[in-house]
Amino acid sequence: MxxxxxxxxxxxxxxxxxxxxxxxxxxxxxxxxxxxxxxxxxxxxxxxxxxxxxxxxxxxxxxxxxxxxxxxxxxxxxxxxxxxxxxxxxxxxxxxxxxxxxxxxxxxSRAMQLLLQAFIDEGSTLLAAFFIMAVVLILASCGIYLLEHDIQPDKFGSIPAAMWWAMATLTTVGYGDVVPITPIGKLFGGVITLVSMGMVAVPTGLLASSFSEQVRKRRQVFENAVHEQITNGTLSEEHLSHLEDLRYKLGLSKLEANKAIKVQLNERSEHMFCRNCGKRP
Known part of the structure; x- marks a missing residue:
């Protein structure tokens, strides 16, 4: 750094x-x-x-x-x-x-590794989303070029030049340096803005969902490890040391790990019964 x-x-x-x-x-x-x-x-x-x-x-x-x-x-x-x-x-x-x-x-950084894994897992879906965005970008550029070219040849002189406006609009940035001035151009820009609100949210939603899934999987791995390590409703020092190493590798916080251990211990105690009297210890 x-x-x-x-x-x-x-x-x-x-x-x-x-x-x-x-x-x-x-x-x-x-x-x-x-x-x-x-x-x-x-x-x-x-x-x-x-x-x-x-x-x-x-x-x-x-x-x-x-x-x-x-x-x-x-x-x-x-x-x-x-x-x-x-x-x-x-x-x-x-x-x-x-x-x-x-x-x-x-x-x-464990968080960065999770995000990288989320990109890898959702790679094909993200590519499909970006492809659709590229198609919309081209259509928006062509549309605004046809509508504003004659009125603003200096700003919409070509389709590649119009892509700057389309990109700023699709990403909802809206720099304001290039804007449509004709009524039909403004209407078209409004439609593109509404469409872009959903388009930009798709990759964000995919990454957020995949990131949450990665966190859930790691928690599940840790919980399974805790379940396997519990003996007679308790955890030995050796088991706790092993779980601490696993917690670090998975990038879980101590709060999450302690919560998982507590849940597993409670579940195990609920299923334990005394062999002599049949009651819970």
């Missing part, structure tokens, strides 16, 4: 000139740490269960790891700087690409 902030501040010319050496030193340290981390992860990935199950040589397993999402993020974090250092490239877009290091936070 410090590295990303430094890259942002470096874009300010006055700050970049004053702290040029500090920024350069930070970049050297960062790229060294990130490179070592990447090499270690690449070398040790063959010991993970996920990649150890892949048939073939360790080279094949490492190739699978290289093209995994998290490994690609790690590579993107170091590649721009390596290109600038070793090939003496000083291209502006390479400097901007260093900001992609912010995606390394997904490795350490």
């Amino acid at each position: 410090v590295n990303v902030v430094a890259i942002v501040l470096e874009s300010v010319s006055s700050i970049a000139k004053q702290y040029h050496e500090e920024f350069f030193l930070l970049e050297i340290v960062s790229i060294t740490i990130f490179s070592i981390e990447y090499i270690i992860r690449l070398w040790t990935c063959v010991d993970r269960v996920k990649y150890a199950a892949i048939e073939g040589s360790n080279t094949k397993r490492r190739l699978h790891y290289i093209f995994s999402p998290l490994a690609l993020i790690d590579l993107i974090a170091i590649l721009p700087s390596l290109l600038m250092f070793f090939f003496m490239l000083d291209l502006r877009f390479l400097r901007v690409l260093r900001l992609l290091r912010v995606f390394k936070l997904t490795r350490y």
